[in-house]
Amino acid sequence: MMISLKEKLKLSRLDGDSSENGDSIALEEEIGRLRVITNFLENRLLVMKNANVRQANKTITYKLLETGEEKTIRLTDNWESDPGQGEISVTSPIGEILIDGKVGNTYEIKTNQTNYKVKIISIKQG
Template sequence: MAEVSYYTKEGLEKLKEELQQLKTTGRANIARAIAEARDKGDLSENAEYDAAKEAQGLHEGKIAQMQETLANARLLDESKLDTSKVLALSIVKIKNVKNGATMTYQLVSESEADMKSGKISVTSPIAKGLLGGKVGETVDIQVPAGKMQFEILDISR
């Protein structure tokens, strides 16, 4: 059974658009590649045809995976979320206790994560360590580089 994932409205719309694109344009491109390869002759010795059929299988697998993700997706109403502790979709300002650097992250689903825009996955080590934390608390988080301490400065939506 797949895990339930929580999305922002924008993230859910992006997922739906990507699935629609895969079902329409993506399938049409694959069908065209298969037809072109089929026109080149004997299918038993046609590497292009085999590659196109394999690409079709991978494409259909991706569509099935995205449909399952959408079936288990839940839209979070950010206005009803508790801002006293860190939850999914929280925007959290933290300070690295060791070097004093401050960072702001929004905790989002894996598919919405984008480090450049400050969105980290709720399944990442930092997000897991922050979940449930409150303003003023210091949390120890095990990251690949070792254990780090962060102070939670602010939580917003």
């Protein structure tokens, strides 16, 4: 039988002052950590829902300003994304920026590995 964190915390408080109870302190910290993770995931889910409703399934051609290379991608929801095939999630760094992009505008894309600038050449819905 698994005991929930809430039940463990309740049991640990039976041992007296929670400020002196190591188990109680550790459980309260774990609950706080889980709340932060839950809030983060709820916010990401909201972003995904909003982005998917807004304009997934756009085909965007852009130019990498550093190299002049042109690339074409299709923005999709997370479940359809396949970066190797140019199908990019709307919640990816480039997807979040380009989903509301306009032809002719320049945008800076920031990822964990690099930052780069792109200029949108064309946008096609569908």
